[in-house]
Amino acid sequence: MHRVARFAYAAAGSIAESAASLVPANGGKFQRTFRVRKGVLDRFAEWGDTQRDRSRPLLWVHAPSVGEGLQARPVLEALRERLPAFQLAYTYFSPSAEHFAKTLDVDFRDVLPFDTVHAARAALDALAPAALIFSKLDVWPMLTEAAAARRIPLALISATLASGSSRSGRFASAFLRDAYARLDAVGAISADDASRLIELGCREPVVRVTGDTRFDQVILRARRANADSDLLAPLRSTRPTLVVGSNWPTDERVLLPAIADARGNSGLRVIIAPHEPTAQHLGPIERWASSAGLAHARLGSARAPDADVVVVDRVGVLGELYSLADFAFVGGAFHSAGLHSVLEPAAYGAPVIFGPRHGASRDARLLLEAGGAQVGHDRASLAMAIRTWIADRDARRAAGAAARRVVEENAGATQASVALVEPLLERRRILPAR
Secondary structure (H helix, E strand, O other): OOHHHHHHHHHHHHHHHHHHHHOOOOOOHHHHHHHOOOOHHHHHHHHHHHOOOOOOOEEEEEOOOHHHHHHHHHHHHHHHHHOOOOEEEEEEOOHHHHHHHHOOOOOEEEEOOOOOHHHHHHHHHHHOOOEEEEEOOOOOHHHHHHHHHOOOOEEEEEEOOOOOOHHHOHHHHHHHHHHHHOOOEEEEOOHHHHHHHHHHOOOHHHEEEOOOHHHHHHHHHHHHOOOOOOOOHHHOOOOOEEEEEEEOHHHHHHHHHHHHHHHOOOOOEEEEEEOOOOHHHHHHHHHHHHHOOOOEEEOOOOOHHHOOEEEOOOOOOHHHHHHHOOEEEEOOOOOOOOOOOOHHHHHOOOOEEEOOOOOOOHHHHHHHHHOOEEEOOOHHHHHHHHHHHHHOHHHHHHHHHHHHHHHHHOOOHHHHHHHHHHHHHHHOOOOOOO
């Protein structure tokens, strides 16, 4: 890293560390980013002193948020099975991933400290990893520098870089290029991603195409869904069912009128699981249902099985609710936040509808090319898509089968990612050479 960039980066890290100790106990999402890091190095050190078994090697996996964590989970599970003697550590950046981290079978989990030289060295002292694996794209300059200095192998799995990403610009490159160059193994989602990652700074000899572990993750989740569970059993129905997932108000302004236009006398049932199920978000959905003459109920209520509109007021259940879908709408593509995961409904064989701003989603492109998805550009085209899949069961089922094939044909990235990591351990003589 250039000296000027390094000075600026170090200064920003020091300011962030100071803010973590000063931020008040209450506050919003931004403040929480600092608040959860108060005392984080002490937590690392305590675990290192009391629970780190130095006779056992440790693998450290880092994923910034829940989406990247979902990519990392099948690899973590495979590593746990293949390397039972290892300890596993998992870190995340976003506080929103705290609940997800608790669901993982790992020995240590916590938020990643801010990326300063001191914090990186302290975290490495505490965990003493045999290798450090990043999920998707985020690598941290000071952490990779400190790990490389200790000859700790560094890997990046399910790596992807969108065309035109800001990380490819000169400003980001000044801070990140050296970090990407230090990676010892990079598993890219596609050949196009591999090329862009090399341009970003990854060394060409260490980059290979391994695929996207999210395909394995959604297949696994679909297989584990229990139709007789307390969540799903009351909602099973012969009515055509549209599951709306990860929607935002910008989606709803177009989607909800389109549903009313298309529903007619079809008996269509709609299950709506907003990205942020707050009272401020759920209230307008319920008022829309009432104004449209549709019976609505919250998920889990006694009235939910017979409701026309089921409003989901909790997080963590959408992946299972998609199993009820005859077809799905996935939100995010009517504003700049970006399209959310279209693979979860596709894994259940549910064809998908989404908005027009889907260009950055490789998954959306694959589904569209296979005939497993439709785009709704406005109220009229959304209504047409919904009406088509209500009325034409054969077309809906064919599209759903096409969506499922896309998922199944792209499976296998988990084992490819494990195969990417294992030679790094062999190199350090932690695993015997094959």
